[in-house]
Amino acid sequence: MSGDINLTLKVWRQAGPKAKGKLESYKVVANEHMSFLEMLDVLNEQLISEKQEPITFEHDCREGICGSCSMVINGQPHGPQTGTTACQLHMRHYKDGETIVVEPFRATAFPVLKDLSVDRSAFDRVIQAGGYVSVNTGQAVDGNSIPIEKDLSLKAFDSATCIGCGACVAACPNGSAMLFTSAKVSHLGLLPQGKVEGVSRVKGMVAQMDKEGFGMCSNIGACEAECPKEISIDNIARMNREYTGAMLGSE
Amino acid sequence: MKLNSNIPEAGSLEEKWTKYKSKMNLVAPNNKRRIDVIVVGTGLAGASAAATMGELGYNVKCFSFHDSPRRAHSIAAQGGINAAKNYQNDGDSVYRLFYDTIKGGDYRSREANVHRLAEVSVDIIDQCVAQGVPFAREYGGLLENRSFGGVQVSRTFYARGQTGQQLLIGAYQALSRQISTGQVEMYNRHEMLDLVKIDGKARGIVTRNLISGKIESHAAHCVVLATGGYGNVFYLSTNAMGCNVSAGWRAVRRGALMANPCYTQIHPTCIPVSGEYQSKLTLMSESLRNDGRVWVPKKVEDAQAIQQGKKTGLDIPEEDRDYYLERRYPAFGNLVPRDVASRAAKVACDEGKGVSPTGLAVYLDFTDAAIRYGKAKAHSMNLGSSADYKKLGQEVIAAKYGNLFQMYEKISGENPYEFPMKIFPAVHYTMGGIWVDYNLQTNVPGLFCLGEANFSDHGANRLGASALMQGLADGYFVIPYTIGTFLSDEIRTPQFSTDLPEFAAAEKAVKERLSMLINIKGDQSVESFHRRLGKIMWEYCGMSRSAEGLTKGRDLIRELRAEFYKDVFIPGSVDEYNTELEKAARVADFLELGEVMMVDALDRNESCGGHFREEFRSPEGEAMRDDENYTYVAAWEWADDGNHVLHKEELEFKNVELKTRSYK
Numbered sequence: 067m068s069g070d071i072n073l074t075l076k077v078w079r080q081a082g083p084k085a086k087g088k089l090e091s092y093k094v095v096a097n098e099h100m101s102f103l104e105m106l107d108v109l110n111e112q113l114i115s116e117k118q119e120p121i122t123f124e125h126d127c128r129e130g131i132c133g134s135c136s137m138v139i140n141g142q143p144h145g146p147q148t149g150t151t152a153c154q155l156h157m158r159h160y161k162d163g164e165t166i167v168v169e170p171f172r173a174t175a176f177p178v179l180k181d182l183s184v185d186r187s188a189f190d191r192v193i194q195a196g197g198y199v200s201v202n203t204g205q206a207v208d209g210n211s212i213p214i215e216k217d218l219s220l221k222a223f224d225s226a227t228c229i230g231c232g233a234c235v236a237a238c239p240n241g242s243a244m245l246f247t248s249a250k251v252s253h254l255g256l257l258p259q260g261k262v263e264g265v266s267r268v269k270g271m272v273a274q275m276d277k278e279g280f281g282m283c284s285n286i287g288a289c290e291a292e293c294p295k296e297i298s299i300d301n302i303a304r305m306n307r308e309y310t311g312a313m314l315g316s317e
Numbered sequence: 318m319k320l321n322s323n324i325p326e327a328g329s330l331e332e333k334w335t336k337y338k339s340k341m342n343l344v345a346p347n348n349k350r351r352i353d354v355i356v357v358g359t360g361l362a363g364a365s366a367a368a369t370m371g372e373l374g375y376n377v378k379c380f381s382f383h384d385s386p387r388r389a390h391s392i393a394a395q396g397g398i399n400a401a402k403n404y405q406n407d408g409d410s411v412y413r414l415f416y417d418t419i420k421g422g423d424y425r426s427r428e429a430n431v432h433r434l435a436e437v438s439v440d441i442i443d444q445c446v447a448q449g450v451p452f453a454r455e456y457g458g459l460l461e462n463r464s465f466g467g468v469q470v471s472r473t474f475y476a477r478g479q480t481g482q483q484l485l486i487g488a489y490q491a492l493s494r495q496i497s498t499g500q501v502e503m504y505n506r507h508e509m510l511d512l513v514k515i516d517g518k519a520r521g522i523v524t525r526n527l528i529s530g531k532i533e534s535h536a537a538h539c540v541v542l543a544t545g546g547y548g549n550v551f552y553l554s555t556n557a558m559g560c561n562v563s564a565g566w567r568a569v570r571r572g573a574l575m576a577n578p579c580y581t582q583i584h585p586t587c588i589p590v591s592g593e594y595q596s597k598l599t600l601m602s603e604s605l606r607n608d609g610r611v612w613v614p615k616k617v618e619d620a621q622a623i624q625q626g627k628k629t630g631l632d633i634p635e636e637d638r639d640y641y642l643e644r645r646y647p648a649f650g651n652l653v654p655r656d657v658a659s660r661a662a663k664v665a666c667d668e669g670k671g672v673s674p675t676g677l678a679v680y681l682d683f684t685d686a687a688i689r690y691g692k693a694k695a696h697s698m699n700l701g702s703s704a705d706y707k708k709l710g711q712e713v714i715a716a717k718y719g720n721l722f723q724m725y726e727k728i729s730g731e732n733p734y735e736f737p738m739k740i741f742p743a744v745h746y747t748m749g750g751i752w753v754d755y756n757l758q759t760n761v762p763g764l765f766c767l768g769e770a771n772f773s774d775h776g777a778n779r780l781g782a783s784a785l786m787q788g789l790a791d792g793y794f795v796i797p798y799t800i801g802t803f804l805s806d807e808i809r810t811p812q813f814s815t816d817l818p819e820f821a822a823a824e825k826a827v828k829e830r831l832s833m834l835i836n837i838k839g840d841q842s843v844e845s846f847h848r849r850l851g852k853i854m855w856e857y858c859g860m861s862r863s864a865e866g867l868t869k870g871r872d873l874i875r876e877l878r879a880e881f882y883k884d885v886f887i888p889g890s891v892d893e894y895n896t897e898l899e900k901a902a903r904v905a906d907f908l909e910l911g912e913v914m915m916v917d918a919l920d921r922n923e924s925c926g927g928h929f930r931e932e933f934r935s936p937e938g939e940a941m942r943d944d945e946n947y948t949y950v951a952a953w954e955w956a957d958d959g960n961h962v963l964h965k966e967e968l969e970f971k972n973v974e975l976k977t978r979s980y981k
């Protein structure tokens with residue numbers, strides 16, 4: 067078929083959290099119009115037809131918004147395209163005869179469950195530690211009672227677009243979750259509705275982040291480079307300021 | 318079985334909800350502490366319901382098959398959420414939103430439910446703003462709106478092309494807050510595989526832990542399903558890959574009813590199919606129809622040249638383009654409702670005027686909008702008439718729809734700023750769902766259903782930006798009250814133990830079903846069956862249907878189902894992380910649902926909304942309803958022998974006059 071490309075895939079196979087994993091090689095014929103995950107579907111169908119176990123990987127929306135897909139492609143979380151999740155990556159970026167290495171996100175706080183699937187529930191617990199506005203249903207005032215400057219609102223929006231995928235953690239040599247956490251701290255901290263709880267939020271979320279075993283931030287910037295939503299590293303600086311302020315205030 | 322909609326008697330349409338709320342039985346705070354509620358699903362409907370009921374003091378147990386509540390399919394909604402705020406002062410009102418929704422739904426929904434929806438819509442926006450949802454704003458700092466199809470006012474609130482994401486994150490954060498206080502216990506990666514009834518009332522569920530494979534029981538005083546739509550019965554749809562009908566279908570197998578299953582929404586603006594390996598379709602938000610003009614070439618020769626790659630849309634001069642929506646529906650133009658726009662695209666492609674290699678695509682063109690915006694911008698910047706309007710305007714377009722254009726380019730590999738977008742209709746939303754009354758309670762006492770999973774508010778066709786509204790209305794503002802109508806009689810009922818024999822029996826049935834599936838050990842993959850089912854559904858129960866086709870489709874599904882139980886192959890075992898087993902159980906349920914959809918479509922001898930029967934159309938090709946005979950909700954009871962039983966709920970229109978829908 068026109069547009070077909072022959073590939074060798076080296077995929078991380080690991081039966082369970084405690085099992086030892088290793089890279090296995092597979093041959094697959096992809097088409098340039100396929101997405102990367104559709105190429106994995108083709109490989110999985112091939113494996114199933116040979117009565118073998120397919121590769122377990124997480125995915126759902128396949129539109130770059132749910133944050134489910136999580137794999138390292140040739141050493142890069144979500145693969146080579148900037149601002150692109152693995153599910154939005156298309157095979158037209160690969161050439162016939164190429165070898166592609168596919169591995170799970172690796173970080174202490176994200177243990178492997180099976181093959182390419184990892185446990186990212188630590189992110190939920192970081193949010194539970196303060197990543198919200200404490201307002202019960204029905205308590206709200208009219209939506210237009212507090213005007214918010216358009217630019218400020220857009221800035222908050224940019225931080226709020228984080229999809230919780232964890233690529234930032236996987237990209238960081240220290241396995242730090244600073245980009246993810248700071249995006250939430252900034253999203254809420256920039257808005258008048260969220261500012262009120264700023265101090266307790268940043269303290270709570272940072273403490274939980276440490277508890278989950280995420281590493282320290284040493285300003286390498288790999289997180290920003292690999293983030294599929296192009297969340298800016300400025301969020302980290304902003305959170306650090308908030309955090310320092312909060313700790314000073316509490317003394 | 319007599320279906321009682323339980324619409325409150327007291328008050329006019331406008332007063333019903335307020336009066337009902339102020340009179341209904343409530344559960345006192347000290348009693349709420351002793352009551353357990355199970356919520357299945359953490360999309361907009363489930364997350365908002367679980368969070369709000371947690372805030373009220375119920376003990377909530379919440380379930381999702383996803384690894385985090387934030388990944389529910391609601392996250393993918395793009396365009397916006399409606400609310401009758403009338404912030405634009407363009408004549409909007411609660412009544413107008415109510416009326417538009419009833420009309421948009423082709424007069425096949427309940428007046429009282431829809432009016433309540435319109436009433437609470439305004440509270441949703443306030444709540445979301447308070448949670449920190451960064452809606453689009455004007456320069457003055459106030460909330461901005463845009464228009465969606467089927468209406469003549471601007472009442473859609475949005476957050477760029479990521480409205481669902483922002484609303485779900487708001488609800489997820491509210492839920493996270495309740496999880497942190499212990500008021501909600503969250504069970505991620507747990508799939509509900511059965512409903513447990515005790516003395517006829519819903520009292521729990523059986524789940525499978527998707528990591529360990531363990532089958533577990535969970536008991537409560539009542540069960541709320543908010544498990545989303547079943548569009549994936551068509552295999553290809555805009556829904557996320559994991560969307561399925563199983564929670565609802567298992568409830569149907571325990572006596573709940575499936576209402577109007579044939580009402581499927583086919584969305585007119587999706588990226589066309591590119592090949593056989595295609596796993597899903599991508600929506601291009603309806604908001605694009607605010608600025609994009611839909612067209613095909615007037616001449617079949619031009620279309621053929623485009624199909625063969627000899628011409629592009631840019632080569633077709635203005636006078637040879639047919640802006641068919643503007644021509645056929647001058648009053649609404651490109652903003653006609655979805656069902657109308659989809660069928661018109663089908664007609665154009667059936668005439669051989671499609672503009673992709675497969676002939677199954679039409680253009681959505683932003684050139685005129687770019688020039689219009691460019692002129693306005695040049696004027697405000699005093700650039701004079703020498704300015705490059707198109708380029709200036711493209712910047713405006715990019716600011717409005719940038720992420721959608723980017724998504725289009727990533728998938729199609731074509732630059733939509735340069736070439737007109739190519740779009741084609743795709744399955745998008747299911748108006749049908751579990752039958753519920755005004756309280757959102759099913760015919761099984763103690764079983765409630767919210768969001769896309771129920772059938773309640775959209776009739777035969779849903780208007781854009783109304784699903785998010787309904788999900789959040791149900792979860793934040795309806796169920797927290799109406800659940801009291803059931804629970805107020807249960808305050809003396811002690812907590813249920815999962816040691817009861819009903820749980821053991823349900824667990825046993827689930828285990829037997831899964832081991833039966835895995836032991837078939839046939840030769841064909843689950844995916845291959847799902848694809849074949851999808852093709853049957855699309856061919857015979859898709860954009861246009863006929864009695865002959867539906868009868869054939871029903872038979873084909875029965876054959877496919879028999880083959881599935883003989884020849885499906887599921888690798889691995891039941892007690893491990895096994896995605897093929899998960900899919901197999903879901904596809905097995907789709908194979909039953911699909912049959913009931915065919916049966917429902919066959920029963921409905923009229924065309925209405927998303928249900929278009931070839932036998933029932935006007936000479937101009939427009940849908941023809943039969944109000945005399947079909948103004949009812951068709952609620953189906955499953956029967957193993959294939960004689961599914963129809964229960965009718967007659968719809969009464971006391972406030973709105975039934976009219977032929979016209980967008981001309």
Ligand SMILES: Cc1cc2nc3c(=O)[nH]c(=O)nc-3n(C[C@H](O)[C@H](O)[C@H](O)COP(=O)(O)OP(=O)(O)OC[C@H]3O[C@@H](n4cnc5c(N)ncnc54)[C@H](O)[C@@H]3O)c2cc1C
Pocket residue numbers: 357358359360361362363380381382383386388389390391392393394395396397398480481507508509510543544545546555556557560561563564600745746767768769770781782783784785786788
């Ligand atoms: C691409 C796209 C764009 C859209 N854009 C818009 C828009 O702009 N405006 C609009 O109003 N509507 C839009 N819609 C429709 C809207 O997004 C959905 O109808 C709505 O979000 C459904 O919400 P929900 O809460 O009912 O279900 P979902 O968000 O689908 O959530 C279902 C939940 O149930 C859980 N679940 C399901 N089954 C089980 C089970 N057996 N066991 C355990 N958990 C289970 C899932 O894990 C999930 O948490 C769009 C839809 C699509 C596909």
Ligand code: SF4
Pocket residue numbers: 227228229230231232233234235245246249289292293294295296297
């Ligand atoms: S900050 Fe970026 S990389 Fe990190 S979780 Fe959010 S979207 Fe993913």
Ligand code: FES
Pocket residue numbers: 124125126127128129130131132133134135151152153154
């Ligand atoms: S599958 Fe949803 S972001 Fe990739």
